[in-house]
Each structure stands twice: as C-alpha cells, then as structure tokens.
Amino acid sequence: MPAATGFDLVPDVRKIALLRPSALGDYVFTLPALYALKATYPDAEVTLLGAPWHARVLSGRPGPVDYVAVIPPVPGVLGGDSAPGELDAFRRWSAGEGFDIALQMHGGGRNSNPLVGSLGARVTAGLRAADAPPLDRWVPYVYYQPEVFRMLEVVGLVGAEPVAHTPMFELTADDVAQARAVLGPPARPRVVLHPGASDRRRRWPAERFAVVGDALAAAGAEVLVTGIKAERELVDEVCGRMRHPARPSVGELTIAGLAGLLSECALVVSNDTGPLHLAAAVGTRTVGLFWIGNMINAALPERGRHRPLISWTIHCPECGLDCTRDIYPARTGGTGCRHAPSFIVDIPAVEVEAEALDLLAACREEEALARAYK
Numbered sequence: 001m002p003a004a005t006g007f008d009l010v011p012d013v014r015k016i017a018l019l020r021p022s023a024l025g026d027y028v029f030t031l032p033a034l035y036a037l038k039a040t041y042p043d044a045e046v047t048l049l050g051a052p053w054h055a056r057v058l059s060g061r062p063g064p065v066d067y068v069a070v071i072p073p074v075p076g077v078l079g080g081d082s083a084p085g086e087l088d089a090f091r092r093w094s095a096g097e098g099f100d101i102a103l104q105m106h107g108g109g110r111n112s113n114p115l116v117g118s119l120g121a122r123v124t125a126g127l128r129a130a131d132a133p134p135l136d137r138w139v140p141y142v143y144y145q146p147e148v149f150r151m152l153e154v155v156g157l158v159g160a161e162p163v164a165h166t167p168m169f170e171l172t173a174d175d176v177a178q179a180r181a182v183l184g185p186p187a188r189p190r191v192v193l194h195p196g197a198s199d200r201r202r203r204w205p206a207e208r209f210a211v212v213g214d215a216l217a218a219a220g221a222e223v224l225v226t227g228i229k230a231e232r233e234l235v236d237e238v239c240g241r242m243r244h245p246a247r248p249s250v251g252e253l254t255i256a257g258l259a260g261l262l263s264e265c266a267l268v269v270s271n272d273t274g275p276l277h278l279a280a281a282v283g284t285r286t287v288g289l290f291w292i293g294n295m296i297n298a299a300l301p302e303r304g305r306h307r308p309l310i311s312w313t314i315h316c317p318e319c320g321l322d323c324t325r326d327i328y329p330a331r332t333g334g335t336g337c338r339h340a341p342s343f344i345v346d347i348p349a350v351e352v353e354a355e356a357l358d359l360l361a362a363c364r365e366e367e368a369l370a371r372a373y374k
Contacts, residue, residue, distance in 0.1 A: 009159035010101055010123050013044045017094065018103040019116055019126075021051040021071055021078045023198075024255060024274030025298065026147070028281045030105060031167040033151035033160070034064035037103075040160040044100070051078060057255045063170040069093075076111030095120040105154050108132050108141040125157040143327050144296045166300065169281035175260030182252050183224070186264055189363060190222045191356070192279070193246075194270035195238050196231035201343045202271045204289045206234060208349040210241035212269055215353045217244035219360060221266065224249050226258075226275065266363040269356055271344070272298055280306060285359040287352055291343045293324065305362075307355040311344035 016037065020030055027050075038046060047067045048054055055068040072087050073080035104116040104126025113132045116124050125137035127150070132141070137157040152162050195209045213223045223244065227235040229251035239246045253261060258275060262268060263282040270276035270286065272294045280286050280300055288308040290299055299308035314324050321337040 007156055007159045007161075009040070013041045013100040015045050015047065015097060015099045016041060016101045016103070017047045017049055017069075017097070017099045017119060017121065018105055019049045019071070019077075019112055020105045021049065021054070022106060024053075025272075025277040027054065028167045028169060028274070028277040029147035029298070030151045031064070031169065031281065032148055032162060032164050033105070033155045035164060035168070036152060036160040036162050037155045037158075038064040039163045040155075040158075047097070047099075053255065061170055061172060061256075071115075074111065074115055077106065077115060091118050091120075094118075101125065101158055103154055103158070104135060105151055109135075109138075123158065126154050144293065147297050166302070167277070167281040168283075169259060169278060171259060171263055171282055172256070175256045176263065177260070178257035179253060179260035179264070182257065183247070183249060183261060186222060188220060188222050189266035189360060190224065190264065191216050191267040191269065191360065192262065192265050192275075193223065193225045193238060194227065194268065194273065194275045195225065195234050196227045197271040197273040200340045202273065202289075202291060202294065203234075203342050204271055204344050204347065204352075205342065206237040207241050208352070209238045209269070211349040212353050212356055213238065213242050213246055214244050216267070216269075216356055216360060217242070217246070219357055221360060223247070224261075224265075226250070226261075267356060267359050269352065285363060287355045287359065289344050289347055289352070305359070307359065309347050309351055309355065311346050313343045313346055317341045317343075317345070 045066045047069055048065045049071050050068050052070050055070050058065050058068050071078055072082045072090050099119055099121040102116045102119045102121035102124045104112050106112045108129025109127050109132030113135055124135040126135050127141040128134055128138040129141040139153050148165055193209050193213050195206055197203050217223050223246040225235045225238045225246050226249045232250045235248045235250050239248050259278055259282055262279040262284050265284050267285045268279040272290045276286055276288050285305045290308050291311050295310050300306045314322055316323055316337045316339050318339040318341055319337055323337050325331055
C-alpha cells in the first residue's frame with residue numbers, strides 16, 4: 001500500500017494520542033504540528049505519550065498538550081526495563097481511553113508503529129521506514145528532512161493544516177521567577193554560551209566559545225555559560241579560558257527555569273542541542289553551530305534572528321571514512337565509523353563572533369525602540 005496522499009479529516013474526534021517520548025529539542029520541533037492539530041480539532045483532548053521529563057515540564061502548562069502519559073520502557077522507543085505487566089497495563093489503559101486518532105511521531109516506526117497500533121485508536125497515522133509495519137495512514141520516513149516539516153506532514157495525514165512553522169514554547173511567570181531566583185534579573189544584555197551536547201561530534205571547541213564570550217563581554221554583555229551536571233568540567237574550561245568574567249550555571253535550573261532564563265537573554269550561542277532550540281522557541285536570538293547533516297534537520301530557516309553556521313565536514317577526522325554513507329547503502333565510500341571527534345571544528349571563531357555581535361547590536365536597537373515608544 002502506498003503512503004497516504006489524502007488529507008481527510010477524521011470525524012467525531014474527542015481524543016488524540018501522539019507518541020513522541022523524545023529529548024527537549026525533538027519536542028520543540030513538534031510544536032508547530034501540535035498547534036496545527038489543536039487548531040484542526042479544537043474540542044479534542046491531546047495526550048502526549050512521552051518521557052518522564054514531559055510530565056514534569058508540560059503538566060499544567062498552557063499550550064497544545066492537554067495531558068501527558070508517561071509510557072513504560074519499550075525497546076527501541078524508550079530505554080530501560082519495564083516492570084512485569086507494565087506494558088500490558090499501559091495497553092489496557094490506552095484501550096480504555098478510546099483514542100480516536102493515534103499518531104506515530106517517533107522515528108521510522110520499526111518499534112514504535114507496533115506500539116501505536118496496539119493503542120486501540122480508530123485511525124493510526126505517522127512515519128514509516130522500509131522496515132516498519134504500516135499504519136492506516138503514513139508517510140515515508142527519510143532521515144534527512146527538516147524535523148518541523150516532518151512533524152507537520154504527519155499531522156497533515158489527519159487533515160491538520162499548518163498555522164505556523166516556527167516553534168513556540170509557552171512560558172509561565174513561574175519559569176521566569178525560577179530563573180531569577182537562581183541568577184537574578186539581567187542588569188545588562190545577558191548572553192548564554194552553551195558548549196555541551198550529548199553527541200560529542202556536535203561540540204565546538206571550548207577555547208572558541210571562550211573567544212566569542214570575551215568578544216561579547218567586551219561589547220558590554222553579561223556572559224553565562226550553561227550546562228548539565230555531566231558538563232561541569234566543560235563549562236569550567238570555557239569560563240577558565242575567558243579573560244573577562246563569566247558566570248557558570250551547571251544543573252541549577254529545571255527545563256522550565258531554563259526556558260525562563262533564555263527568554264530574558266539577548267542571545268544564545270550554542271551547539272546543536274536542546275537549549276539552542278528552546279531558546280529560539282521562547283523568542284531569543286541564536287547563533288547555532290551545526291554539522292551539515294544536522295543543519296538539514298534542525299536549523300530554523302529565518303535569518304533575521306537566527307544565524308546557523310555550518311560545518312561541511314563529512315569525513316571522520318580520525319579515520320577518514322565518509323560518515324554520510326551509512327544511510328546510503330548503494331553508494332561507495334565507507335561505512336561503520338565509530339569515532340566521536342568534533343565534526344564542527346572547521347567553523348572559525350571569527351565567523352561566530354561576527355554573527356553574535358551583529359545579533360547583540362540588533363537586540364539593543366530593538367530594546368531602544370521599545371523604550372522610545374513607551
């Protein structure tokens with residue numbers, strides 16, 4: 001059966017489930033699709049089948065998700081080991097919910113499509129790779145595709161048309177209050193450097209973050225260097241290499257507090273990782289550092305407020321293998337590289353510094369205009 005090409009609405013929809021137990025950045029990419037879904041089915045309850053962090057951050061938050069249900073560990077979907085009977089109990093719960101639509105928005109579907117198919121929904125729809133079972137309506141999963149538009153294609157299968165293509169994360173007063181309680185309100189333009197990333201291949205060198213931080217500090221900005229607890233050594237290295245003072249912030253904030261912090265920043269300079277995408281979704285200007293493959297999937301298209309810089313490296317700096325070949329088996333050139341050096345070292349500090357200073361100046365101009373019209 002070919003992929004669905006129609007965009008028929010599903011009649012009499014009261015409850016929608018969507019599977020996306022992913023990391024922070026992946027959730028941000030899903031937001032335009034969620035708002036499209038909510039606009040199309042305004043009276044339906046939208047349940048996100050997610051990870052524990054989704055429940056902590058999204059429960060009670062304004063936005064397109066009404067309810068978060070944490071799924072049990074499922075191989076290939078959410079890591080860990082399920083307790084005996086836990087998955088069966090989850091399936092009984094989902095059958096009792098009476099979902100009208102279940103959407104698979106979590107990868108190619110080899111493991112996630114069977115889970116979605118077991119939820120008992122009237123209509124299933126979502127992504128399907130070549131090795132995945134079909135859903136009622138599906139589009140092919142092709143790895144290199146902008147994630148925002150991938151998600152919009154999925155909700156389009158049930159008739160949801162886009163209302164925006166830019167992710168927007170709803171803030172609360174508590175988010176900002178939490179950030180201010182830890183770091184205080186910004187007394188001058190505040191910028192965040194985020195040198196970490198779970199994939200080490202996406203990390204730009206610490207000494208270059210320090211160079212950019214010094215340029216921003218010399219321009220009058222307050223510089224914060226952020227990271228999770230596992231990145232403390234990296235954050236300390238960036239701060240230690242800077243000539244100007246910089247404030248480290250490691251593991252001090254929840255995701256909600258981080259959103260509050262980023263919303264009051266003039267600028268964020270970061271590798272391709274969750275805080276970069278969260279910053280853009282709360283309206284903050286960004287300079288993002290991307291490997292070319294990740295640029296295709298994750299970078300925003302606007303250039304007024306967002307300046308993604310691209311590394312064109314495709315050969316492993318250690319073994320020389322072409323690291324784009326793994327998903328193209330018909331092409332020659334080598335597969336199977338398991339090294340993890342930085343693939344973005346060819347982005348020079350001077351380029352990042354220039355874009356960061358330009359966006360900092362734009363932020364100051366915007367603030368001056370706002371004061372003038374008060």
